[in-house]
Amino acid sequence: MLSLVFLGAVLTIPSKNNLNWYQKVWSLALACILSFMHLYQSSWLFQLQSALFLVDSMSVVLISLTLWISLMMLLASQGSVKISKNSFKQFFLFVLLLNLILIMSFSMSSALLFYFMFEASLIPTLLLILGWGYQPERLQAGMYMMIYTVAASLPLLLMILWASAELSSSNMLFIFLLQKKLSLGGWGWVFLTFLVLTAFLVKLPMFSVHLWLPKAHVEAPVAGSMVLAAILLKLGGYGVLRSYLFFNLHMYSSIIFLLMLSLWGGMLTAIVCFRQIDLKSLIAYSSIGHMSLMIAGAFSLTTWGWGGALTLMLAHGFCSSALFGLANYMYEKSHTRSLFVSKGMLMLLPSLSMWWFLFCVLNMAAPPSINLLGEIMIFPSVIFSSKYCIFPLAAMSFLSALYSMYLYTCSQHGGSPKFFKPFNQMSGLTYSTLFLHWIPANMLILKPELTFLWY
Numbered sequence: 362m363l364s365l366v367f368l369g370a371v372l373t374i375p376s377k378n379n380l381n382w383y384q385k386v387w388s389l390a391l392a393c394i395l396s397f398m399h400l401y402q403s404s405w406l407f408q409l410q411s412a413l414f415l416v417d418s419m420s421v422v423l424i425s426l427t428l429w430i431s432l433m434m435l436l437a438s439q440g441s442v443k444i445s446k447n448s449f450k451q452f453f454l455f456v457l458l459l460n461l462i463l464i465m466s467f468s469m470s471s472a473l474l475f476y477f478m479f480e481a482s483l484i485p486t487l488l489l490i491l492g493w494g495y496q497p498e499r500l501q502a503g504m505y506m507m508i509y510t511v512a513a514s515l516p517l518l519l520m521i522l523w524a525s526a527e528l529s530s531s532n533m534l535f536i537f538l539l540q541k542k543l544s545l546g547g548w549g550w551v552f553l554t555f556l557v558l559t560a561f562l563v564k565l566p567m568f569s570v571h572l573w574l575p576k577a578h579v580e581a582p583v584a585g586s587m588v589l590a591a592i593l594l595k596l597g598g599y600g601v602l603r604s605y606l607f608f609n610l611h612m613y614s615s616i617i618f619l620l621m622l623s624l625w626g627g628m629l630t631a632i633v634c635f636r637q638i639d640l641k642s643l644i645a646y647s648s649i650g651h652m653s654l655m656i657a658g659a660f661s662l663t664t665w666g667w668g669g670a671l672t673l674m675l676a677h678g679f680c681s682s683a684l685f686g687l688a689n690y691m692y693e694k695s696h697t698r699s700l701f702v703s704k705g706m707l708m709l710l711p712s713l714s715m716w717w718f719l720f721c722v723l724n725m726a727a728p729p730s731i732n733l734l735g736e737i738m739i740f741p742s743v744i745f746s747s748k749y750c751i752f753p754l755a756a757m758s759f760l761s762a763l764y765s766m767y768l769y770t771c772s773q774h775g776g777s778p779k780f781f782k783p784f785n786q787m788s789g790l791t792y793s794t795l796f797l798h799w800i801p802a803n804m805l806i807l808k809p810e811l812t813f814l815w816y
Contacts, residue, residue, distance in 0.1 A: 393432050396425040401808055415470035419671055419815035423467045423595055426678050430591040431460045434584040436794040437686045459485035463592055472521045473531040479596055489585040499580035505573040514560035557604050564597030565652045568626020578645035583689035590648050590681035598674045601659050620660040624753040627653025631760035640688045640698040651677045658739035661746045668812040669738030676732035683720045683798035705777030713787055714773045716795045721769040723802055725762040731805050
């Protein structure tokens with residue numbers, strides 16, 4: 362709960378000039394460092410601190426990710442053309458409000474309060490897209506995001522209200538008693554599973570309900586894309602894992618269907634990545650492929666699969682956030698996101714090309730990243746569930762490496778276009794932001810037991 366204390370301190374700092382706003386950024390940085398150091402404590406226990414707050418290693422890891430990415434959002438937005446000095450205060454307040462809502466979401470023990478925070482996170486994100494987006498189509502993108510996620514989460518609200526009425530409590534620790542109290546048949550629990558998981562699968566998003574994500578990413582500013590990919594998608598994964606833990610869901614045919622749909626959908630989205638012209642759209646579709654693998658690990662119903670799902674969520678949070686930041690830096694220099702036009706950056710920005718290489722390699726799960734650790738844990742758990750999963754898993758692994766190489770070569774190699782205007786080299790703040798993405802994505806492999814201690 363140190364994170365909440367520091368966020369309160371950040372909000373109470375007076376704001377007379379821009380210097381005080383930078384002081385708030387440093388206060389947020391201190392909260393990030395403390396939360397990250399807290400992950401490396403020697404022992405972990407499951408803790409229920411009060412009737413409202415539920416703290417274990419999964420929630421603490423995701424809260425640390427939230428603080429870390431929020432700091433990266435502010436650093437990456439310093440030179441944004443849309444965020445001027447006059448609007449930076451409002452932008453900073455929206456980021457802090459979103460940060461507070463997400464921290465509360467990851468630490469709630471009441472299912473009803475978790476649902477309210479789960480949905481409230483959409484409001485600051487929508488305001489970030491509408492207020493600081495680049496194109497007029499951001500209105501349509503915001504409408505897509507709200508309709509998809511809110512409509513799909515209504516069954517979850519009905520389920521939570523019904524369970525709370527049956528058990529006279531909305532605490533997640535008591536909801537697992539619902540199965541013992543109710544005598545439902547096999548199809549009844551299938552329907553129950555569908556009601557619980559629909560909201561989270563759309564939030565992830567799973568293939569076939571994913572169309573809102575590329576639209577939202579393309580129209581969002583860099584901070585909106587970073588928080589969408591790094592944190593808001595993790596709310597869906599967090600909800601899926603918590604549902605298995607507290608709703609005591611069983612391995613029915615519906616779960617097998619969702620597992621196979623996620624695998625084949627991940628393979629198809631990897632193929633779709635090769636047809637993308639827009640840089641941010643390609644990274645958004647690669648996020649859908651990674652989240653499909655995470656869904657497969659969660660639905661494998663094995664401890665390795667659950668641990669690998671959490672590890673892959675963390676790895677994807679750092680990697681995709683950095684890739685969207687890199688895409689924004691290229692856009693600010695070349696004023697285009699087209700892969701056909703923005704070429705030859707290796708000759709113009711060689712130091713930035715090094716970071717492109719490091720994060721494209723991280724995206725294809727190269728050692729020593731935690732992305733590799735997550736895939737090593739998920740692959741055997743999914744194959745043990747069904748031998749027919751070998752082909753889509755192999756295709757996903759091969760195609761993810763292929764489109765990562767395609768992304769790097771298309772943007773960095775080739776001759777630079779003649780219409781590029783002369784521009785300055787990147788600032789030290791840019792490289793610091795990328796370095797702060799790369800360090801946790803590789804250093805967390807020194808503490809792999811964090812992913813196993815929450816169940």
